[in-house]
Amino acid sequence: MKKLTDLKVRFVGAGNMAVSLIGGLLNRGFMPSQITASDPGGHQRQIVTEKFGVQTFTDNNEHFGIPDIVILAVKPQIMKKVTQDIARSVAETNALVISIAAGIKVEHLEKWLSIDAAIVRTMPNTPALIGEGATGLFANTNVTKEQKHLTEGIMDSVGISHWVDEEFKIDVVTALSGSGPAYFFLFMEYMEKTAIELGLKPEVATKLVEQTALGSAILAQRSPDSISTLREKVTSPNGTTEAALNSFDNNELEDTIKQALNAANNRSIQLSKEFS
Numbered sequence: 578m579k580k581l582t583d584l585k586v587r588f589v590g591a592g593n594m595a596v597s598l599i600g601g602l603l604n605r606g607f608m609p610s611q612i613t614a615s616d617p618g619g620h621q622r623q624i625v626t627e628k629f630g631v632q633t634f635t636d637n638n639e640h641f642g643i644p645d646i647v648i649l650a651v652k653p654q655i656m657k658k659v660t661q662d663i664a665r666s667v668a669e670t671n672a673l674v675i676s677i678a679a680g681i682k683v684e685h686l687e688k689w690l691s692i693d694a695a696i697v698r699t700m701p702n703t704p705a706l707i708g709e710g711a712t713g714l715f716a717n718t719n720v721t722k723e724q725k726h727l728t729e730g731i732m733d734s735v736g737i738s739h740w741v742d743e744e745f746k747i748d749v750v751t752a753l754s755g756s757g758p759a760y761f762f763l764f765m766e767y768m769e770k771t772a773i774e775l776g777l778k779p780e781v782a783t784k785l786v787e788q789t790a791l792g793s794a795i796l797a798q799r800s801p802d803s804i805s806t807l808r809e810k811v812t813s814p815n816g817t818t819e820a821a822l823n824s825f826d827n828n829e830l831e832d833t834i835k836q837a838l839n840a841a842n843n844r845s846i847q848l849s850k851e852f853s
């Protein structure tokens with residue numbers, strides 16, 4: 578079985594996500610010589626070369642070599658063109674193809690690459706940019722157990738990852754963790770704004786809300802208690818927290834959140850259709 582650090586990896590697209598994944602892989606013991614990347618943008622290539630010492634190319638087929646893994650890190654809108662462009666290079670390698678593009682279904686990647694490729698579709702989120710991402714993974718039937726293991730190694734270099742057994746669940750992952758950071762930011766934004774209205778200095782409100790979000794997330798991760806038990810433990814009868822939670826209930830927060838996640842799930846399904 579191949580070790581993660583024995584692999585050769587080719588990135589197609591060297592934007593924000595590729596940069597964070599390359600950083601994560603180097604932190605896990607990869608050598609820069611094991612990685613190559615292609616991107617038409619000079620600025621991104623310069624970042625990758627100067628920051629990591631990784632060789633980059635303008636053309637996606639240039640110095641393609643025989644990578645074990647090809648990571649598709651371009652925007653969904655150009656995925657069809659890019660995959661068709663590299664189809665022959667990929668076919669010559671037997672490489673595992675990992676797509677990080679939102680909304681691009683495995684069946685379309687299979688069609689555009691026109692080979693029996695082993696393909697993993699992933700749905701990462703923006704905290705991956707600081708190594709704290711949460712990624713959903715779905716594999717087609719050509720992906721071996723070993724390749725699944727290697728994929729986890731790659732995506733876990735920028736956070737945590739979990740497999741889903743049916744592709745439609747990637748839309749649910751998109752609605753939960755893909756778009757999730759924005760839900761928390763919105764909540765934090767409203768808390769910050771109200772605390773300022775109630776008299777706190779903006780910088781104090783910002784610091785306190787950031788640390789509260791961070792502390793709550795870490796507590797939820799580390800505690801053996803469920804999230805709802807943790808919430809109950811903070812809520813004393815007739816106390817301040819109960820007053821706030823009753824206000825949320827009266828304003829049907831649960832229903833609001835349900836509707837929001839359903840809207841994101843539906844939009845994800847719709848986008849997949851548009852991108853295909």
Ligand SMILES: NC(=O)c1ccc[n+]([C@@H]2O[C@H](COP(=O)([O-])OP(=O)(O)OC[C@H]3O[C@@H](n4cnc5c(N)ncnc54)[C@H](OP(=O)(O)O)[C@@H]3O)[C@@H](O)[C@H]2O)c1
Pocket residue numbers: 589590591592593594595615616617618621637650651652653655659677678679700701702703704705706755
């Ligand atoms: N950022 C996130 O947190 C996040 C979360 C979930 C999923 N994703 C997915 O990850 C993918 C990459 O996102 P990103 O945020 O890294 O985007 P990005 O920063 O825009 O990176 C994409 C890169 O691809 C380059 N590119 C354009 N045309 C190309 C071509 N023909 N061949 C090769 N490279 C080309 C772009 O160059 P130019 O800028 O010069 O066009 C850019 O450097 C997207 O599909 C997105 O859906 C991202």
